[in-house]
Amino acid sequence: MQGIFKGLRQRMAVLRATSRSGALAIAACLAMAGAALGASSLLGPDSVRAESPSVAAGQTLRGHMGVASCAGSTCHGRSIADGAVVRQDELLRWQEESSPTGAHSRAWRVVQEPRGQAILRRLGLDAAGAQRDCAGCHATPGAARVADGVDCEGCHGSSGNWLSTHYTVGASHGRNVAQGMTDLVNPQVKAQVCLDCHFSGDARGQFIAHRIMAAGHPRISFELDLFTTLQSHHDEDADYAQRKGGKTNAMRMWAVGQAEAVKRSLELFSQPTRAVDGIFPEFTFYDCHSCHRRIYDGEAGANVTAVPNPGRPVDLGTPPYNDENMIMLLAAAKVVAPDAAATFDARAKAFHRAMLAGRAETVAAAQALRQSADALSSRFAASSFTREQTFAIMDSIASDAIGDRFTDYEGAVQSVMAVDTLLGGMVNQGMVSTASATTLRVQINQAYAAVRDPNGFQPIAFRRALGGAVRSIRSLR
Numbered sequence: 001m002q003g004i005f006k007g008l009r010q011r012m013a014v015l016r017a018t019s020r021s022g023a024l025a026i027a028a029c030l031a032m033a034g035a036a037l038g039a040s041s042l043l044g045p046d047s048v049r050a051e052s053p054s055v056a057a058g059q060t061l062r063g064h065m066g067v068a069s070c071a072g073s074t075c076h077g078r079s080i081a082d083g084a085v086v087r088q089d090e091l092l093r094w095q096e097e098s099s100p101t102g103a104h105s106r107a108w109r110v111v112q113e114p115r116g117q118a119i120l121r122r123l124g125l126d127a128a129g130a131q132r133d134c135a136g137c138h139a140t141p142g143a144a145r146v147a148d149g150v151d152c153e154g155c156h157g158s159s160g161n162w163l164s165t166h167y168t169v170g171a172s173h174g175r176n177v178a179q180g181m182t183d184l185v186n187p188q189v190k191a192q193v194c195l196d197c198h199f200s201g202d203a204r205g206q207f208i209a210h211r212i213m214a215a216g217h218p219r220i221s222f223e224l225d226l227f228t229t230l231q232s233h234h235d236e237d238a239d240y241a242q243r244k245g246g247k248t249n250a251m252r253m254w255a256v257g258q259a260e261a262v263k264r265s266l267e268l269f270s271q272p273t274r275a276v277d278g279i280f281p282e283f284t285f286y287d288c289h290s291c292h293r294r295i296y297d298g299e300a301g302a303n304v305t306a307v308p309n310p311g312r313p314v315d316l317g318t319p320p321y322n323d324e325n326m327i328m329l330l331a332a333a334k335v336v337a338p339d340a341a342a343t344f345d346a347r348a349k350a351f352h353r354a355m356l357a358g359r360a361e362t363v364a365a366a367q368a369l370r371q372s373a374d375a376l377s378s379r380f381a382a383s384s385f386t387r388e389q390t391f392a393i394m395d396s397i398a399s400d401a402i403g404d405r406f407t408d409y410e411g412a413v414q415s416v417m418a419v420d421t422l423l424g425g426m427v428n429q430g431m432v433s434t435a436s437a438t439t440l441r442v443q444i445n446q447a448y449a450a451v452r453d454p455n456g457f458q459p460i461a462f463r464r465a466l467g468g469a470v471r472s473i474r475s476l477r
């Protein structure tokens with residue numbers, strides 16, 4: 001298991017390095033995490049309970065009841081995980097700010113802290129502006145108490161219709177869902193919930209424009225399986241498997257996550273108010289480090305660093321749409337839905353090419369590509385992802401056809417995380433032993449090393465490192 005946890009930490013490190021600029025930011029962030037730990041130990045379940053009157057008073061139209069209604073010591077507010085069915089210490093884990101399981105409870109507080117305040121200052125936003133532009137993701141949209149950040153109902157759905165019955169005799173996951181609980185077991189549903197904030201969504205204040213990035217917001221980076229694991233506050237024991245129709249299949253979670261991310265990006269990009277900012281395209285949809293890489297024009301003349309990409313038939317100098325999830329989706333489609341892969345590939349190329357023609361052409365191409373992604377998402381959701389298929393997907397990611405597309409940083413990062421996720425998923429399903437997975441750590445670490453520095457990304461060296469990792473994984477086949 002050690003190797004797997006190391007992998008998680010490493011994926012976190014890549015996400016942190018890429019989403020926060022530089023070592024200083026990381027050091028500051030660790031210091032903040034330390035401070036947060038001190039603060040969170042003051043906030044016991046009781047302090048949440050003490051605030052319950054204001055929550056009750058603030059019940060919204062949508063039946064949002066607030067954290068306090070989940071926090072009872074006989075409910076989810078226990079201090080130890082000794083619940084007969086679920087752990088029942090979920091509140092404590094949601095509040096545990098020293099770990100990513102606690103990230104959502106502090107989501108609104110980070111807006112008040114120095115980095116959040118600096119972003120607001122640069123954007124010229126006052127408190128009302130922060131509510132408008134930040135609360136859609138840093139709190140539960142529509143909740144009465146913004147200070148609770150992203151609360152239980154932010155993911156599990158407003159509980160007005162099921163709160164009093166979901167633990168009674170005769171309750172089942174199916175009945176809860178029928179009464180309005182969000183079906184987070186369904187990978188498509190879950191991906192859509194997370195993407196609202198971990199990419200952008202349709203609700204007010206759920207769009208992370210390039211202006212917000214340029215004011216110092218971390219780049220958003222997401223992978224459904226990894227992020228689920230990091231924020232998990234439940235145990236997948238025998239009882240869970242029985243209630244939820246089996247344990248999580250990490251490979252399926254990963255593949256559906258890629259398809260849903262492609263869909264979401266294209267959906268938002270197709271909205272005229274989202275895709276354009278003044279006279280410019282909205283840069284948030286494009287690959288950050290393709291614009292932000294340095295230009296060398298030294299004594300030996302210009303040194304062009306861009307590498308041709310057969311998956312993106314656009315002219316040099318055109319900002320490349322961020323296709324990190326498209327590359328992964330194609331790799332998975334080639335194996336799990338081979339009949340649909342060629343269409344997806346052709347439509348992805350047509351989408352990139354349409355950028356040279358105009359906005360109307362590009363939106364039409366986006367629509368066609370989104371349909372393909374949607375069909376693939378459903379195919380994946382109904383697939384079991386066998387051992388053979390999972391090995392084949394890893395091969396496909398590193399194969400020449402796909403490898404040629406790793407010209408830019410974002411796709412490269414997704415591919416390393418994918419290989420790690422897929423290998424971890426096979427270990428969880430008992431398809432590969434923990435011992436043999438651990439022996440591959442060295443090669444996977446080399447692939448991580450090749451994406452450590454977003455500002456010094458070297459596509460050719462990266463492909464070599466990824467190829468090495470996949471070759472040694474193949475030896476387990």
Ligand code: HEC
Nearest residue numbers: 110115116119133134137197198199200205206207208221
């Ligand atoms: C589309 C959703 C979205 C919007 C809108 C948004 N954020 Fe964020 N923000 C996130 C996510 C997701 C993260 C975590 C990124 C990660 O670690 O993967 C984050 C991280 C941050 C962080 C860093 C937190 C830390 O722990 O270091 C700060 C500060 C921040 N946001 C402030 C703001 C402010 C201020 C606004 C409004 C101007 C805003 N955000 C708008 C989604 C959003």
Ligand code: HEC
Nearest residue numbers: 070076086090091094104150151152154155184185234240
């Ligand atoms: C960021 C989203 C998110 C937030 C916030 C969140 N959860 Fe969860 N929770 C999940 C996901 C995803 C699962 C796993 C779902 C599954 O597989 O059934 C889960 C699982 C659970 C489970 C176990 C379900 C089971 O059937 O075993 C309980 C209980 C739970 N959450 C309670 C809470 C409580 C109480 C809070 C607030 C203190 C909370 N959650 C906050 C996303 C969230």
Ligand code: HEC
Nearest residue numbers: 100103106107110137138139150193194197227228230231
């Ligand atoms: C309503 C918005 C919202 C929803 C829904 C949401 N998140 Fe988040 N999430 C955030 C914000 C904002 C942060 C950053 C908080 C911070 O860093 O302080 C965050 C942070 C995280 C982190 C910690 C990342 C890090 O770098 O430490 C993980 C893991 C995570 N979310 C997973 C998920 C998963 C999985 C889902 C879906 C089941 C989900 N989130 C749904 C807003 C949301």
Ligand code: HEC
Nearest residue numbers: 210213214215216218219283284286287288289291292319
């Ligand atoms: C199409 C090109 C392009 C893309 C793609 C792009 N940016 Fe920018 N970015 C710019 C320009 C132009 C500026 C303004 C530079 C200036 O004012 O000097 C800028 C400014 C910034 C700044 C402020 C830098 C500074 O020194 O003040 C940050 C941070 C930033 N972008 C982050 C991002 C992130 C994160 C992404 C990916 C989501 C991204 N950018 C994608 C062109 C781009």
